[in-house]
Amino acid sequence: MSAQQPNKIPIQQIDLDATKHRIHPRFVTGFYQNIRVISMYAFLALFLILPWLRYNDRQAIWFDVPSQHYYIFGMTFLTQDFYFIAAFALIAAFTLFMVTVYAGRVWCGYACPQTIWTHLYQYVEKWVIGDRNKRIKFDKQPMSVSKAFKRFLVYFIWFVFSMITATTFVSYVSGTDALYQSWQMIGFIPFPDWSTWIWVSVFIFAFSTYVNAGYMREQMCVQICPYGRFQSVMFDKDTLIVSYDYERGEPRGARKKGTNPDDLGDCIECQMCVQVCPTGIDIRDGLQVACIQCAACVDACNEVMDKVGYPRGLIRYTTERQLVEKEKSQVFSLRFFAYLAVIVILCGGLVYALTDRVPLEIDIRRDRNQLSSLNTQGMIENSYIVKLTNKTQDEHTYTITLAPKEGLSLHLTFNDVPLDPGESFDMSVSIYGDPKVVDEGRTPITLNVVSEGGKYKVSKQNVFTTQGQ
Template identity: 80%
Template sequence: MSAPQPNRIPVREVDLNANKQRVHPRFIKGFYQNIRVITMYALLALFLILPWLRFNGRQAIWFDVPSQHYYIFGITFLTQDFYFIAVFAIIAAFLLFVVTVYAGRVWCGYACPQTIWTHMYQYVEKIVIGDRNKRIKFDKEPMSAKKISKRLLVYFIWFVLSVITAATFVSYVAGTDFLYHSWQMVGGVIPFPDWPVWVWVSMFIFTFATYANAGYMREQMCIQICPYGRFQSVMFDKDTLIVSYDYERGEPRGARKKGTHPDNLGDCVECTMCVQVCPTGIDIRDGLQVACIQCAACVDACNDIMDKVGYPRGLIRYTTERQLVEKEPSKLLRPRLFAYLALLSILIGGMIYALTGRVPLEIDIRRDRNQLSSTNAQGMIENSYIVKLTNKTQEPHTYKLTLEPQEGLSLQLRFNDVPLDAGESYDMPVSIYGDPDVIESGQTPVILTVASEDGKYKVSKQNIFTTQGQ
């Protein structure tokens, strides 16, 4: 490999050959790996537990797509509230941008679902087959009954984990009450899920996707498919934290006796531990690469070797280009990071304001388009409307509809009280009558108000009363 340019961290293009040998990383312990494992499996546990949490007698997080109601800890969202989801997605994207600008690709190494499930599936191989060397040797062994039995055991455990993952995903949509209690007895003996077709299709898709991604695609998903690995380099600057090999300190690399340090060699002892522990199979000593997910496994492995040979830690470490190449302190606040933080603050503030000021009651007024107005037998002008009331709370409420007082106008209702269950909507026909001797001809603004009987919620909406018919 040619020597790197003096003013930048060396960058190596990733090998895009998807048919290369399967990566079998060595599992190690260390400061960063302890943080990584705790973070990954805490998030995994949260994913598995959340569907079982209850709030006000209902599943706390439930995206009930069939009924188009979405429940999140006491807040009910309907399809027309989709803009909240859009804003939340934008906030998540900008948060990822902030993390990337400051700390590089740590999301991939510590929290990405692909990383979590791949780590879990590889650990299953470690338990059944053995550590890295045994797994590599196992792949090269000729087919035998022992090899087939171990492979089948690994595949079976993968399949069980995939089904559990799929069932958890579907639980967020179908609901745990329905998914795990809709069973029937086949032949009066064997219990079998009584699920609709869409649940079966969803279970199959999630099971297959989990099995394929974590069992087979693995690091290729991060290298070949995931777009984040491609555009994250655009967001890096000289002060972004990245996992880097100290080329000046480590080169020229070479083996040596323990406790010695030949003058013609750098600190790298050519143990290849940094390569063996890498979940994407790269050599961090080749420079910054798109396949690096910044899990810092190489950092822990190298520090362990440095301790054993008596050299200072940090040959491979979290650092920045400014520190490593230019030998200057990194700058924490810079224009790009400040801009992202400002935009993120505005978005989060706006989201909080919208949620706290949100009235969980909606009124929509639609006019009769076929005939804007008519005159009844008593000579009164009638305008007909359909008022749609939506109870966005998670409790039943009774609502009353009133017309803001206005001379010459009166409201006629079929029902004085409208009881609605949680999340229920109702289209209510109403008519407004106008005295032609009192109201002006043309269009007159009118305001309809709906309020809950207990006085908790109240919302108003304006429409038009017209004296011109069609």
């Protein structure tokens, strides 16, 4: 980043098993770590709690893929409503870009699931084995009963966390009822009575969680995650990044007896910033792709600076413009406002589309077996399959009518169609045409559907044809 800084960015070896070069970060407390822990565990709690929320006696957030109904707090979406999800994904992507331009990899350090689960699994190791030095020593010890027991305990807790993660993830799709209320007894042991796809999904998610958080850890961020790779091109001189103040810190060195502190910079070469780093890098080597901007090194170094009586901020959040060019940063750049404008437009469009949306769906298909025929009353009969979907969270009764057209009349099996919340119903509908009145060929028709009380109304067009008799 700076001409004064060493051009010594370590090239990480590609080895997706992080246990071969196991990093045992020292757990540190401090201003940024407090924010980080609160943010990470708030996201974790949200993930675990959301599937248990109920709205109108139904799981509030439920992506029921088998029935292609997606419920989000009282709104029902079908597969054809997927543009809402696309719009939401675009808003999330642009928000991430905007935040990255302003605050760098804040997502990676404070909210990314990979970071959260890795932190959790490392915390289990700390709880069972001890802090950094104990864990390093433990790795080097020969196998013993005590070591085997502690290893087993760590792996068992990881397994439990992986299963909780996997079942929570799957419950967003299967529903909590199907997942937690289906049990069968095998001998005296209660066993989940799940369908094959639930078993397969739980296994895949549990396995992925275990491998990712237990073994791959920082290698996922360094070697695989595309966001970590491309976001550095989004940085500009005004992006906040964790940086070591090379000018102030160098020449670094321990304060040994006989050393004149005036000959040294403020870095006392204590290595605390390296020991706390979850990805095992040395921030003093400059900006690196492995740096997830978690600011653990900032808190660790500030603690050291406090102890030795130097000002805080040898490692700090700063911008290239401030650190290198010694100029004031433009906090909000043009790019930031461009992203903000796109987000505001997308949010406006999404809110409008959601509020303007009628939670009732009608689909009309021609009955391909009976295009057009002459019935016993001498009328031309066209048959259709009408599919009605109640996309509200309440029961409604719907009435179907034909927009008036001379010579055409509608014939239904049921006049009123009661539908439960989220229910779809296919019904056969016939339209009779008087051959003396109806035009030859294709005549446009419109079917109207209205809920009791007239709150929801939709229309759909199709054609009546005299051909194919």
